Amino acid sequence: MKKKFETRAIHVGQKPEELYGSVSLPIYQTSTFKQEEFGEYTYDYSRAGNPTRNALEKTIASLEGGADAAMFASGMAAMSAIFTLLKQGDHLILSGNVYGGTYRLLTQIMEDMGLSSSWIDTSDSELVQATVASNTKMIVIESPTNPMMQLTDIEAVSQISKKNNLLLVVDNTFMSPYYQRPLSLGADLVMHSTTKYINGHSDVIGGVVIGSDSEIMDRLHFIQMSVGAVPGPFDCWLTQRALKTLAVRMESHNHNAMRLAEKLEDSGKFKNIYYPGLPSHPQFELATRQQLNPHGKPGYGGMLSVELNSVENARQFVKGLEIFPLAESLGGVESLVCHPATMTHASIPKEIRVELGITDGLIRLSVGIEHVDDLLMDINNALSKVV
Numbered sequence: 479m480k481k482k483f484e485t486r487a488i489h490v491g492q493k494p495e496e497l498y499g500s501v502s503l504p505i506y507q508t509s510t511f512k513q514e515e516f517g518e519y520t521y522d523y524s525r526a527g528n529p530t531r532n533a534l535e536k537t538i539a540s541l542e543g544g545a546d547a548a549m550f551a552s553g554m555a556a557m558s559a560i561f562t563l564l565k566q567g568d569h570l571i572l573s574g575n576v577y578g579g580t581y582r583l584l585t586q587i588m589e590d591m592g593l594s595s596s597w598i599d600t601s602d603s604e605l606v607q608a609t610v611a612s613n614t615k616m617i618v619i620e621s622p623t624n625p626m627m628q629l630t631d632i633e634a635v636s637q638i639s640k641k642n643n644l645l646l647v648v649d650n651t652f653m654s655p656y657y658q659r660p661l662s663l664g665a666d667l668v669m670h671s672t673t674k675y676i677n678g679h680s681d682v683i684g685g686v687v688i689g690s691d692s693e694i695m696d697r698l699h700f701i702q703m704s705v706g707a708v709p710g711p712f713d714c715w716l717t718q719r720a721l722k723t724l725a726v727r728m729e730s731h732n733h734n735a736m737r738l739a740e741k742l743e744d745s746g747k748f749k750n751i752y753y754p755g756l757p758s759h760p761q762f763e764l765a766t767r768q769q770l771n772p773h774g775k776p777g778y779g780g781m782l783s784v785e786l787n788s789v790e791n792a793r794q795f796v797k798g799l800e801i802f803p804l805a806e807s808l809g810g811v812e813s814l815v816c817h818p819a820t821m822t823h824a825s826i827p828k829e830i831r832v833e834l835g836i837t838d839g840l841i842r843l844s845v846g847i848e849h850v851d852d853l854l855m856d857i858n859n860a861l862s863k864v865v
């Protein structure tokens with residue numbers, strides 16, 4: 479019988495090592511490997527493969543329900559490997575408010591190499607179908623999006639994708655495989671910035687792509703080896719270690735974020751609160767159906783965004799926080815606050831940002847796993863600075 483998620487996070491790909499019986503998988507900190515004979519080896523060179531990296535790939539593939547995974551040196555390296563699956567002249571459809579770096583990669587690098595893209599509201603399935611052109615090859619969605627927390631019905635888009643013979647890619651960074659497994663909803667590839675929840679301790683940059691089609695995964699491993707944007711063994715080991723506690727961390731992120739979202743909503747000081755776990759979120763029903771832990775219970779994650787009526791109030795709110803440092807990134811055990819307009823989404827032109835709802839008063843919170851009473855107190859203090 480297939481073992482449960484929590485057990486697989488700790489054991490898949492991590493049998494005790496044979497030489498000394500080390501229970502923790504060794505860090506194979508080596509660039510090269512001795513070969514027994516001409517052409518006789520398991521590993522030859524760490525850009526092509528490394529046991530510490532391969533162990534991590536096995537664990538992540540299992541948690542996402544995929545057959546294989548390829549690790550990269552960052553989430554953006556993982557995304558660029560995905561775009562490299564395409565050819566000059568191909569067209570992609572993407573969720574309108576994806577991570578700013580994905581937008582920058584496509585519009586300022588990949589488009590110069592002959593890809594074209596349409597950025598649309600992928601929560602509107604009819605619009606997705608209407609945007610498919612004869613040269614469309616891929617749909618890329620983030621659900622929920624960063625930072626507007628908009629969802630896309632992954633299963634509905636996967637039907638359109640299959641009907642048109644496209645590849646459906648889901649950036650699952652915000653939910654982690656604990657709360658959402660897009661391959662089971664019909665996606666072809668899942669990617670993560672493992673920098674976020676998968677590693678979860680704000681100390682490693684990494685990325686991964688997971689899939690089940692062996693031809694596509696072989697090509698991704700070929701790109702991984704040929705382009706060479708691979709993570710080092712120590713970074714893989716740290717990520718592997720962190721992954722063992724993903725389930726307990728995610729439950730705690732979810733619990734804390736829910737309490738904070740309710741508190742922020744009750745305060746009446748915000749123009750908008752974006753958290754899919756609030757019944758007032760327009761896609762609460764979809765979130766409750768789509769974002770499930772491995773035991774079938776809904777979860778909404780640790781990310782939420784709030785909009786204040788002015789940049790001055792946003793600044794005062796952030797200054798009033800003590801536990802949440804103003805910092806890029808998310809998904810770590812420690813809470814963080816971010817101002818998307820000047821940070822994560824600064825590379826998106828202002829008029830597009832405003833159209834997407836990323837105003838200068840928008841603040842994004844990555845709710846950590848500190849004690850919720852302390853987080854609530856911190857938020858209370860910060861709210862008292864807002865007029």
Ligand SMILES: Cc1ncc(COP(=O)(O)O)c(C=O)c1O
Pocket residue numbers: 552553554555577579620624649651652670671672673683684685807
């Ligand atoms: C949703 C999402 N995807 C991709 C990335 C890029 O990942 P990385 O910073 O690891 O390159 C990020 C980074 O913030 C992200 O939030």
